[in-house]
Amino acid sequence: MSDIVKSEGYHVPVLLKESVDGMDVKSGSVCVDVTYGGGGHSREILSRLGKQGKLFSFDQDADALANTIKDERFTLVKSNFRFLKNFLRYYEVSEVDSILADLGVSSHHFDEKDRGFSFRFEDADLDMRMNKDARMSAAGILNEYEEERLANVFYLYGELKQSRRIASEIMKYRKVKKFHKVADLLDVLKPFAGKEKEKKILAQAFQALRIEVNDEMSALEEMLMQGLDVLKAGGRFSVITYHSLEDRLVKNFFKTGNFEGKTEKDFYGNILTPFRLVNNKVIIPSEAEQATNPRSRSAKLRIAEKKQ
Known part of the structure; x- marks a missing residue:
């Protein structure tokens, strides 16, 4: 049966x-x-x-x-x-x-390198879509959202107190280079995360993007x-x-x-x-x-x- x-x-x-x-x-x-x-x-x-x-x-x-x-x-x-x-x-x-x-x-999602859900895999694409047919990926959000909207995502869904500063740095970064890989986002986030709280800050930021990507x-x-x-x-x-x-x-x-x-x-x-x-x-x-x-x-x- x-x-x-x-x-x-x-x-x-x-x-x-x-x-x-x-x-x-x-x-x-x-x-x-x-x-x-x-x-x-x-x-x-x-x-x-x-x-x-x-x-x-x-x-x-x-x-x-x-x-x-x-x-x-x-x-x-x-x-x-x-x-x-x-x-x-x-x-x-x-x-x-x-x-x-x-x-x-x-x-499974955290362990699948190519899905981009984890900050452990720096060369992975910034994807985070649960439904692979969905239009907007994490990279799309980072490259297209206005600064205030980015700040709201990190504040509301990641509960990050430095959300406005993070959003500002994202805007500066993408003027020079588009976001594609997890490493690109880590370049922006790591200055906001001291060694003691690095994993927590990164986890909160990735959570915020994942929630936004998948609504x-x-x-x-x-x-x-x-x-x-x-x-x-x-x-x-x-x-x-x-x-x-x-x-x-x-x-x-x-x-x-x-x-x-x-x-x-x-x-x-x-x-x-x-x-x-x-x-x-x-x-x-x-x-x-x-x-x-x-x-x-x-x-x-x-x-x-x-x-x-």
Whole structure:
């Protein structure tokens, strides 16, 4: 029936048991994994679905399609998860029992030199596109954006206090030489990063560009809203986040039903929200998992149930 095997060569799934436990998968459930990647979470979901269950998984990266699962219960959709509702409608699915999202970048992307996600590979192209068919790459942003827009990207998505100075230096650099390689960006960034904080500053800058290239925050908002629409009453939403920006969005949405975290209360003082929090305290990986999978060290799991 299935080729359920581990795909650890591509990507080691984070909080595997905890996140899938949070989905409360039952035999015959209809589930969605909006971040397929190497298929680790999807395989775990399939192992719990029973013969009549159904799993739809989403990924916009062509690399992920090479890890597809041969299983009649499984459908892999090549699409950004912001189109969740449209594709479920295409497959004549109006509501689902649970949704899983493992946000951020997979270890595969960081290790793939040619994708440009990591500052470790200086001769790599400044790409960072999750969808290789997308028009704008990281190099395009650095070469085309106006100074103020660049500063906003680094401030809002990288939380870099020196964002305006960085943007100014980018403008000076590109007058002499266009940005093409990771090394070009490092030439600009390294003077802003002392040896003690170099990795942190570089990681924040690369995160900011990656989020902008892939329009990650808007896509996340759209997916969460559509997820709420397609979840059955009593359905579970299990989301793993890796940085404060996406975690804040998920936390606010689960707690209040909006992304700003503005609370509305009923006559009795109860917060009006479409969700019940399954875990009031965020779930983090065990010390053992953090020791064996460095990517897990910043992971946070939040689980919510749609109210009846």
